[in-house]
Every structure is written in structure tokens, then in C-alpha cells.
Amino acid sequence: MTKRPFRPAGRRPSPKQASAPGLAARRRACELVEAVLLRRRPLDEVLDEPTELDAADRALVRKIAATTLRRLGTIDRLLDSRLAKGLPDGLPRLRTVLRTGACQVLFLDLADYAAVDIAVRLVEADRKARGFAGLTNAVLRGLARDRELILGQLDPLDDLPAWLRQRWIAAYGEAETRAIAAIQAVEPPLDLTVKADAEGWARRLGGTTTPTGSVRLVDAGQVTALDGFSEGAWWVQDAAAALPARLLGDVAGRRIADLCAAPGGKTAQLAAAGATVTAVDRSARRLERLAANMDRLGLAVAVEATDALTLTGTFDAVLLDAACSATGTVRGHPDVMHLKSAADVEGLARMQARLLDRLGDLLVPGGRAVYCTCSLEPEEGEQQIAGLLGRDARMAVDPIRSDEFAGLAPFVTPDGFLRTLPSAWSHAEPARAGLDGFFAARLIRRPD
Structure with a gap:
């Protein structure tokens, strides 16, 4: 990465003078990081809050916050190595400014002098932390000075919290876990599912x-400004998330329940393929967003704001995209690493089992279901299916075949399940590589 050098030293304006360009955006980035790490709020939820920042600054805010969370393990290790006495308690903004500043000088194509100058301003603006402005300047300048050496010695495993690193090494081995961590350190691409003519x-x-x-x-920019958005020609959906709905095969004319449906990417796939879809979600607010998405796309679906555990009726097919730990989506949602834990996986797995137990009641005899999660945790995937088969003799696995559609083969397991890993689809340009981690199984209700 070629970085712009520091400007010549000179007298810096005081914090009381006019706001420096980029200061408001970097302050907001600090607020987002603190919202995730200190107040346990999802990053997307905080990003949706109203702001007076323009589109360019909002994009900068997201990039700084997301990259800081993505590379937090490495950033903290480097900061700790340069803070012999550590930082005093009770100064959360100081640590946040150092984290976001280190992110900028090490991992983003931003001017070093701007990143350091504004970091110092932010520390000076904090009454309790302003005595550490000189330390902030020295630490960040030191990281910028040693950047090339630092970047040549990075271990991507440092960015994974211990609980996640240990689980993935146990499930996939150290080499695969390192490959997953490496691609998760890269800003993800934007994937679209189109109604027709993907090449065009x-x-x-x-x-x-x-x-x-x-x-x-x-580097797509603002999604709503892209060609085809307003006319509903496509919708945003990770390439891995687009696979499970296709495992139901030809759905034209079939009655399908899409459980835990919001925000509606898979609902749109099924409706666009001619299915009669009932989109079920217990959150009325999320269903409003789904309905708005369907309106933009010109697709008609029925919506039902209810808990899938109490849904009545029978269907030709069911798509169950169960709530999960979402550890397969860390690349695009790095807050997941810091908001979830092994205990969350256990609790979610219990809920997933209850949802799976509904399939036998919701399906007509001979009906198919696809169960999927955007999780890399075996408890939320393969182990769930084994548990269901032991509890409900009506249900059986309908093995996925590698030739069902183009590109599927690398993701079909020997047991006939689908398992995508973020490290798949290597590319000379890392920004174009990879996809989310997903698990899917196809099931069939045995005839009576």
C-alpha cells in the first residue's frame, strides 16, 4: 500500500478553531466502534441512525469502523507492544482513537498526516484524555513509520477472538482457519442476484x-444509485446466501413457506421463480422492510408476522433460514466476532432444533425443506440435521447433488450437504475472492 506522507511540521490549530476536514467523520467512526465494543450494539443498527454527514463521509465512517473491528486483534496487539505502561482505566475514547487511528495508518489508503492530526484533535477534545495527546501523536507516527515492516509480519489468526479461533481450528484445521481469517480481513465485494441476464x-x-x-x-458505491435499482432488476445478496433457495429446484406454482424470511433475499428468489410464497417472520418491523423490498422488485408475496413455532397450515416446501450466530458473515459484519460467544452458539442451536422439529407438521407428505444457516459452527449445521433425524422419523435427508446447477460442486459435502467457506473462490485480487460461510441441508417428509 502506497501511503501519502506526513506534511511538514507546523503549528496545528487548536480544537476550538474551525473543524478540520474529516474530523466529524472520524469522530463518528469512534462512536460506532464504541457502540459495538462497549454497548454491544450491532454495527448496522448504529449505521442506520440519522446523521448530517454526506454520502462520502458516511462511507468513510463505515470503512474506518468496519476495518477497525475487522483488524482489532492485530491493532490491539500492536498498540499494547508500544504502550509499555498500558493505558489508564476510565479513558475509553483514548483507546478508541488509538484503535481507529492505527487502522487508518496501517490498513486504509488515507493520508497519514490527516489520520494522526485528527486523532490528536479528538484526544484533545476529551477533557479526561487530553493529557495523552502527545502519546497519541507518537504512537500513531511510529506505526506509520514502521508500516511496511509491520504489514510483512502479520498473522491473520491474530484478528480472530480466541473463542472463534479455537472453534474453527477444531472444525476445519489451522491452515483453513488461517485462510478464512485472511480473506475476512479484506473488505467484501457487493454481490447481486438478478432476475435475468446476469452476464448482461x-x-x-x-x-x-x-x-x-x-x-x-x-467499490460499487451507493447501492441505491446503481443502474437497475429503481426498476427492481436485482437485489443485494451474498453469493452464498443465493444458493439455498435454489436447492428446492423448480418451484413454479408451489406453495412455499419462507421461515425467518426478513429481509427477503430468498423470498425474492422464490417469488421470482414463480412460487406462491408466504414470508414468515416474528418481527413486524422487519416484515415491513421485506414488503418494501418486494414492492421495489415488483414481486407479490404474502407476509405473516408470527413466530414460526406457532405457524399453522401445510406447504409443498419450506425454506428455513434459521437465526444463527452468523459467524460465516464476519467479513461483511465484523461486529459478529465481538458480539457473539460460544454461549450464544449453544442457545441458538437449541432454538434451531425447535424450528426444525416443526418441519414434519408444516410439510405435505413428500414435501421438501431446505434448512440453512450463515454459520460456520457445526452445532448450527451438520449436528442439527443429525439431531432432527434422531427425533423425527418422518424426515429424511434428500442429498444435494453436485450437478444441480453451475458452480455448486465444490460446496457439496460427502454427506450430501452444502458447506461454503469464506476462503473459497481464490482470486488474484482478494477483494474479488471469497463468499460467506453457509450450511444447507435438503430434507424430505416421507410419505404417510
Whole structure:
């Protein structure tokens, strides 16, 4: 990474003078990082809050906050190595400014002098921390000075919290876990599912197509400004998330319940393929967002704001995209690493089992179901299916075949399940590589 050098030293304006360009955005980035790490709020929830920042600054805020969370393990290790006496308790903003400043000088293509100068301003603006402005300046300048040496010695495993690193090494081995961590350190691409003509839309939007037929864009900018958005030609959906609905095969004319449906990417796939879809979610607010998405796309679906555990009726097919730990989505949602824990996996697995137990009642005899999670945890995938088969003799696995559609084969396991790993689809440009981690199993209700 070629970085812009420091400007010549000179007298810096005091915090009381006019706000420096970029200061408001960097302050907001600090607020987002603190909202996740100190107040345990999802990053997307905080990003949705109203702000007076323009589109460019909002993009900068997201990039700084997300990259800081993505590389937090490495950043903290480097800061700790340069703070022999540590930092005093009771100064959370000081640590946050150091974290976001280190993120900028090490991992983002931003001017070093601006990152350091504004970091010092932010510390000076904090009454309790202003005595550490000189330390902030020295630490961040030191990281910028040693950047090339630092970047040549990074271990991507440092960015994984211990609980996640240990679980993934146990499930996938150290080499695969390191590969997953390495791609998760890279800003993800934007994947789109199109109603028709993926190749044509890829050319039109300046993107490429994935092996499974999604359109992939890098540095796409504001989604709502992209060609085709207003006319509902496509919707945002990670390439891995687009696979489970396709495992139901030809759904034209079939009655399908999409459980835990919001925000509706899989609902849209099923409706666009001609299914009669009932989108079920217990959150009325999330269903409002789903309905708005369907309106934009010109797709008609029924919505039912109810808990899937109490849903009545029978269907030709069921898609169960169960709430999960979402550890397969860390690349795009790095807050997951810091908000979830092994205890969350255990609790979610119990709920998933209860949802799976409903399939036998909701399906007509001979009906199919697809169960999926955006999790890399075996307890939320393979182990769930084994548990269901032991509890409900009506249900059986309908093995997924590698030739069902283009690009599927690398993800089909020997047991006939689907398992995508974020490290798949290697590319010379890391920003174009990978996809979310997903598990899916296809099930069938035995005839009576």
C-alpha cells in the first residue's frame, strides 16, 4: 500500500478553531466502534441512525469502523507492544482513537498526516484524555513509520477472538482457519442476484459473474444509485446466501413457506421463480422492510408476522433460514466476532432444533425443506440435521447433488450437504475472492 506522507511540521490549530476536514467523520467512526465494543450494539443498527454527514463521509465512517473491528486483534496487539505502561482505566475514547487511528495508518489508503492530526484533535477534545495527546501523536507516527515492516509480519489468526479461533481450528484445521481469517480481513465485494441476464448486468454495472451466477461488484458505491435499482432488476445478496433457495429446484406454482424470511433475499428468489410464497417472520418491523423490498422488485408475496413455532397450515416446501450466530458473515459484519460467544452458539442451536422439529407438521407428505444457516459452527449445521433425524422419523435427508446447477460442486459435502467457506473462490485480487460461510441441508417428509 502506497501511503501519502506526513506534511511538514507546523503549528496545528487548536480544537476550538474551525473543524478540520474529516474530523466529524472520524469522530463518528469512534462512536460506532464504541457502540459495538462497549454497548454491544450491532454495527448496522448504529449505521442506520440519522446523521448530517454526506454520502462520502458516511462511507468513510463505515470503512474506518468496519476495518477497525475487522483488524482489532492485530491493532490491539500492536498498540499494547508500544504502550509499555498500558493505558489508564476510565479513558475509553483514548483507546478508541488509538484503535481507529492505527487502522487508518496501517490498513486504509488515507493520508497519514490527516489520520494522526485528527486523532490528536479528538484526544484533545476529551477533557479526561487530553493529557495523552502527545502519546497519541507518537504512537500513531511510529506505526506509520514502521508500516511496511509491520504489514510483512502479520498473522491473520491474530484478528480472530480466541473463542472463534479455537472453534474453527477444531472444525476445519489451522491452515483453513488461517485462510478464512485472511480473506475476512479484506473488505467484501457487493454481490447481486438478478432476475435475468446476469452476464448482461455484470457488463452494464462494470462487474463480473461468480461461478454460481451472482453479479459481483467491487467499490460499487451507493447501492441505491446503481443502474437497475429503481426498476427492481436485482437485489443485494451474498453469493452464498443465493444458493439455498435454489436447492428446492423448480418451484413454479408451489406453495412455499419462507421461515425467518426478513429481509427477503430468498423470498425474492422464490417469488421470482414463480412460487406462491408466504414470508414468515416474528418481527413486524422487519416484515415491513421485506414488503418494501418486494414492492421495489415488483414481486407479490404474502407476509405473516408470527413466530414460526406457532405457524399453522401445510406447504409443498419450506425454506428455513434459521437465526444463527452468523459467524460465516464476519467479513461483511465484523461486529459478529465481538458480539457473539460460544454461549450464544449453544442457545441458538437449541432454538434451531425447535424450528426444525416443526418441519414434519408444516410439510405435505413428500414435501421438501431446505434448512440453512450463515454459520460456520457445526452445532448450527451438520449436528442439527443429525439431531432432527434422531427425533423425527418422518424426515429424511434428500442429498444435494453436485450437478444441480453451475458452480455448486465444490460446496457439496460427502454427506450430501452444502458447506461454503469464506476462503473459497481464490482470486488474484482478494477483494474479488471469497463468499460467506453457509450450511444447507435438503430434507424430505416421507410419505404417510
